[in-house]
Amino acid sequence: MKPVSFDYFAPTTVNEAVALLEEHGDDAKILAGGQSLVPMMNFRLVRPTCLVDINQIRDLAYIHEKDDRLHIGAITRHRDLETSTLVQQCNGLLFEGVQLIGHTAIRTRGTVGGSIIHADPTAELPAILAALDGEVRLIGPKGQRTISWRDLFVTFFTTVIEPVEICDEIIIPKLPSSAGWAFEEFTRRHGDFAVAGVAAVIVTDNNDRCTDARLAITGTAPTPIRATQAESFLVGKSLTQTTLEEAGRLVSTEVEPESDVHATANYRQHLAGALTTRALQRAVERCLSRKDQREK
Amino acid sequence: MSKKAGEQIPGRTDYKWIGKSIPRHEDARLLTGRGTFVDDLNIPNVHHAAILRSPHAHARISKVDLRRALNLKGVIGGITGADVLERTRPFSVVATSPMQYYCMATDKVRFVGEPVAAIVARDRYIAEDALDLIDVEYETLPAIVDPEKAVESDAPILHEEVPNNIACHRLLSYGDVDAAFDQADFVLRERLVFPRYTSMPLETFAIISSYDHFRGGLTLWSNFMGPFIMHPITARALKIAENNLRFIVPPDIGGSFGIKTSIYPYLTLLGLLSMQVDVPVKWIEDRREHLLASSVQTDRVSYREVAVTKTGVVLGFRTKLYDNVGAYLRTPEPATTFRPIGNVVGPYQVKNLQIDADIVVTNKCPTGPNRAYGCAHLYFEQERLMDKVAEKLKLDPAEVRLRNFIQPDEFPYTTPTGGIYDSGDYPKAFQLALKTFGYEAMRKQQKTARADGRLFGIGISTGVDPSVSNMGYLTVALDPEVRQHPDYLPKSGAAETATIKIDPLGQVTVGLSSTPQGQGHETIVAQIVAEELELSPEDVTVIDECDTAKNIWSISSGTYSSRFASVGTSAVANAAKTLREKIFRIAAHLLKVDVEDVVFEDRRFYARETPTQSIKLSHVAGTAHWNPNGLPEGMEVGLNVTETFSFPLAHAPDQKDRVNSSNTYGFMVDLMAVDIDPDTGQVKILKYASVHDAGTIIHPKILEGQIYGGAMHGIAGALFEQQLYDDEGQCLTATLVDYECPFSTEAPKIDIAHIESPSPFTPLGSKGAGESSSETAPACIANAVADALSPLGVNVTELPLTPNRCWELLQSARGQTT
Amino acid sequence: MKLQVEHVFQVSRDVLWQVLHDQTRMADWIPGCEKLEEIEPDRFAATMKIGVGAIKGTYKGTVQIAEKQEPSQYTLAVEGSAAPGFVRGKALMKLHVEDANVTRLVIDADAQVGGLIASVGQRFVSGIAKQLTRELLANIEQSLRSKPEATA
């Protein structure tokens, strides 16, 4: 289990990186945190002839807030997110979700941009991007473009990023102060790839009626998906246990997962529903307790 | 006499060191990165091997061409099946239908991952590059993975020599099983499926091979763990004399749990490689190779029926077994089937039984010893049926077991299959387990939990824990007529050897060939020697690295079948006693008193009457080395003792297939409470109590560590891990993402307690416990989950109980198809 | 791994049959097909680049058409091997007339993946297989559209 031979470059600016990608074409791969890429290289499932290591582009490590949105540099580590008070304050879902990624040593190296562009359908960050209608910024030889999550994910491990482009920033809207959230996932072992997962956000009005609901589901499709039927079902309803269970049931019917060595399609379908209900329960609790705090 | 691990053994004031949890001698080097594992050895000019493996489960090899690979810069050589066929012999196979098993595929590949060619290069990276350049052509053949389907007449045949894919068949009968079934008030039947899993050591197979062309000698450094029968087997396969084959095992092995027994085909492969390239060759198996193609536990389908009286007494049982050993019957298989033969009735007074065993080959990785070897299967079957008896009679499952136990006054107890249980008090240990678990309180808690709609279950399992295999048990696989043939060499015995020496300045060194893999032998031996020689364990240096050319070893040496605490410690204790006798005789001679009057204290000898006139241990030892004339008349010079301990009751099987398959027999009880999440099907262990009787306890914390580790492997196999194949024989679990070993977050706490029934057959009374709860935990979990689901009318007949499977069981109860 | 997919094409059965058997166009709709050369009637040597994201392999092998019952059904067998292992698939292709210019293509496939991908890629193998069948149908659509004369 040793990788194939490759040429290695460690540019220090985005422009340099883009130029290298242009020069080396299809066979070049960007090395970010490497926590997914390197195992695949060790297995020789992935055999790049050239690696462009972007870890030396130090400008790409930042988290800041602007216009009610979090702007996160692509090589910001998961560990930086989980220890960031800014993230904790303005985006509880991201704060909760990032802690579910792998284990400490993985989060030390793993990067936000890498995780999103890797586009593993069971991963947490793509689901959070989906739940919050986030965007990524891509830079290529022809300039930059900003892509909504909806247009970003194509299928397993595939996004619309061109081989000559690099993702330099992730933009995630802050959660409104009236929002409640939860990230629920089911793994057989702590830190595993999820069998299925649900990122849920709800916003309620003064009468505890749901005004906005977001349900992003992992592990049930080639990309993270939004359970739109269940979302529209929730809007306008008061969030009783029966309603949350019905939303879960709707999610079960909405998803069309595959069977694999870890779980059958039916089981995954069921799990997506059960986890939805659980996530919603916790989101509602959070919603109510945040409201209480505000009223105090 | 019950006690918690870690406490001093009550009433054992006569022992100063035995029974104490002294710090481990092994730890300092392992904690500071100074251990010596095979991959840490620095052999000059070592080159690196990589192995090309079959992507097909079953195919004829029509071409293997190394030319392009050999042209790669940095590559110095390679071998294919043709070289193997020409230069090696097939391995010895214990079966009624022998097959040709070589270290590499020669004509056909029969499982995914089977070696097809090997390359040697300057480093591992280049060696792997070269694998990409090997041209192989296959003609694929239909594959078969299911043992019951493999024996059907239209199944693909793996080996021409093995009709119906049945490598071995035995019908074994003991007592009068037909009468037992005639007398029974009722008969219960189950079809049970036991899965494939591996206790997978964290250090993979590791070998360095060096061939001396001038002398014809082959040296193999490896993490080989015994049994040393693999030495002659390897020598024979490589067509070299045994005295030209040297196995060296460094002091540290990164776990094994039986798995590394099956390293010898690779020892042969690496031996051949180094003969070919004329430089030392290193091969470190990678994790994918390990999970695909090293070794794994046999999977089994069994049909068991039990004959029971209306009072819940089991009169007898019949079992039809399909044991799936994978593509080749690799020695010591079919030991899964026969290793527990002496203890196949477990702790129960069953007198009549029949075993109809088919040992089946299929297109899966070959199997071999794995912690709980054969016993996890056995107790899963036995204990599931004990619960079914309880269910049928509406008795408490604890009560049913109490009604069937062998009683304390019956020891030594001879089982109908020839096992001689040395000592025990099963009812007492069982009662202690109920108490440790808080059985009645837990049953009450269960009632409340059920009323709240929770899926709460309690499981019990018991087992007799066999230690120190009798080398002869495996020959039960052969028909008695074969064993009667005049050319047949009967097999029996179970021995271990230890060497103790005292150097000229009075320091003690012990040499072992036990090849431990984390069991703390250095510590335990220091304790025993310190005890016998009245020294401190700190004074005793133990060298536990093996070199077959230098060490004294027996054919059964090694660390497997839970043997060290029983046979290894016995060899050490006896050697220490002999040495003690000798130094006391020298001291008496020098002090000019009778031996009985010599006292040893603080490294000085004196006569009881005159404590002020003492001589130093170094003086006594020095006399033996430097002044032979000062020794008593006729005494041998020097202070070296090598003692081999051999069990006298390890006979070859008799004509009725009875055999004392192990030499000491402990006892264990596991009790668990579990909760199943109705949404996810996930089983959570709420409480786990485990009681053991391993005879005299030498080091309580090391024993506790063995129980914890064993239990964890049982839990892993029952809830998490499984080697899975698709119908075409593709292995689906060759990464640690897909082969799901539990982590600290999945591990339960265990309440451990002991009773001690010293073995009359070992000098210290100790028995082995290395496998311990790995044998009973799977049954315990199955019973607990079955109990949790029993209000829904769901039966549990198959492991592992993954969340997905439990959810499906729940769905079936809910009347929904999945 | 069994897969069943179907798709309705807005062309007559004869046209669809013709497109599916036009050697000059087969490479267009077989997913990842980079090269296709006839080695004997209905048997082709093929080079296919298959995979998702960075996990791609170039597989060399054969494509074979057999058991033809023109114009309603045939079997299509694909076999390829590469460093990451092999892919093998056999599909029963059924063409049902829905209407004069509407044809339902039902594909009943049994696919097998072996070697490296099978042993380390369990989390995504069936997903990739489904993805490939979707690609296959989309490619046929594309192929029908790009050659307007075929739909005439």
Next chain:
Amino acid sequence: MSKRIPISVTVNGETYEEYVQPRKLLVDFLREDLRLTGTHVGCEHGICGSCTILMNDEAVRSCLMFAVQANGTELRTVEGLSKQGKLHPLQEAFQEQFGLQCGFCTPGFLMTACDLLEHGQDYTEEEIRVALSGNLCRCTGYQSIVESVQVAAEKIRKG
């Protein structure tokens, strides 16, 4: 074959200037080039944690990095834990609590726990279990390891 690249890396306080192939895994560099064999190779795909070391005081998997990426960093391996013959509190605790058997996984656990305890010492048992959940042990059933880390935290707290 790609060109070897010069790197400068500090390991356990000692600075090494070496040339490496770009594809050489950091763990192989430590073990083969520097002969620091205390760091072990367990799975080479980031699951088992045997190769865990500290890079700039944070735990990383050395099987998931290339040696060339370590250029300019400070690494710590198990060989650097004890100082002048004195065991680190974690090492002491592992010995006292019988937190190891075969010792193969131990360096990885020690370095993972080292990261944890250098960022705080006040953890619940559950938090310790979670922190250790990226490291596989096949011998101990984990209980004694968890207890070792608890005891080490106590030792460090008390100084």
